[in-house]
Amino acid sequence: MGTGAEQDDRSRSGTVVARAPGRVNLIGEHTDTTFGRCLPIAIDRAVVVTYTPDESSVEVVLTSDTETSPAAVPLAAADPASLQPEWARYVAAVVRQVGPRHGGAGQVTSTLPAGVGLSSSAALEVACALALGADPDDPVALARLCQAAEHAARGVPTGLLDQLASITGIAGHAVLLDCRSLSFRPVPMPADDELEIVVVPGAARSLEHSGYADRLADLHRAEAEIGPLRDSSLADVDGIGDPLVRRRARHVVGENARVLDLADRLAAGDLEAAGTIVRASHRSLRDDYECSLPVIDDLCALLDRTPGVLGSRILGAGWGGAVLALTRPGALTGERAPHVAGVVWPVRPSAGAAVLDV
Ligand code: GLA
Secondary structure, three states, X not given: OOOHHHHHHHHHOXXXXXEEEEEEEOOOOOOHHHOOEEOEEEEEXXXXXXXXXXXXXXXXXXXXXOOOOOEEEEOOOOOHHHOOOOHHHHHHHHHHHHOOOOEXXXXXEEOOOOOOOOOHHHHHHHHHHHHOOOOOOOHHHHHHHHHHHHHHHHOOOOOOHHHHHHHHOOOOEEEEEEXXXXXXXXXXXXXXXXXXXEEEEEEOOOHHHOOHHHHHHHHHHHHHHHOOHHHOOHHHHHOOOOHHHHHHHHHHHHHHHHHHHHHHHXXXXXXXXXXXXXXXXXXXXXXXXXXXXXXXXXXXXXXXXXXXXXXXXXXXOOOOEEEEEEEOOOOOXXXXXXXXXXXXXXXXXXXXXXXXXX
């Protein structure tokens, strides 16, 4: 993070505008928490925080274009998880992590819908952290800071995927994240006239009331038996005694392999094979990790039968949220596209979070 001196310099310089995008994880779901691999893109929908520090203030006050009540966070706020309105919890948790010397005021604007699995909370955390003076040049430290804020605000033991994806995004590329070494490698994506990435909203969800933590406990049981899943093979997984724990582990080990496969297929422009891998990921999330819902499974089946759709799967943590579809351009968004779902959002691989020049 920035040193105290750096933070003071930034405070003196006046208004800061920080932008952090949401993410679409192309593959590698529920692999980050056991130090596996993921392949996200940062998307062209983002949270922007415009913030002006004020040396005479002892609270951070943000208004939002998508929330009715402002977040007013005293610098000495106690437990972020008890604040109202709910979105203030994320702001408070970031304030606590960054530790600015003064308060200030600002606005949040967002083109990122909340609650559909596009990581709007991570984008809010990253944009707030940068606006409050966190160091933009250390992506891993920034991601860890925002992950700690997420844990304090929400109380769910999530991994680093969402924050790293928002921070490390590169236009025109996916990013192959290694959640053990915390290194990342750009993977060139096919051109817009070859592949379209479409998000189809499915069902409302709340991570707090999901099986996220229970599933992670299952993975830890598997690791107690066979060692790190990151280093395990499917043959190792077959030796796990409890059939339920075995299925959870099979998802993760298979998914880590699919991440490398999909990165290779996309870089090679082999889109039919890419679609097949995405569909395999959905089956694994549905049957082995059991984090899908029937309504999402039906939506994926419908999408997979639609001409021009290469493959679809549940996106993000699951238990609702949205579906990711890899498609030929226009298959779901063109004027003549069949009406298979309500609104659909095409997204593009975009640059990661940044402090903007004002
Ligand atoms: C949520 C979590 C991430 C990751 C995904 C599932 O988005 O915040 O850390 O575990 O679910 O891949």
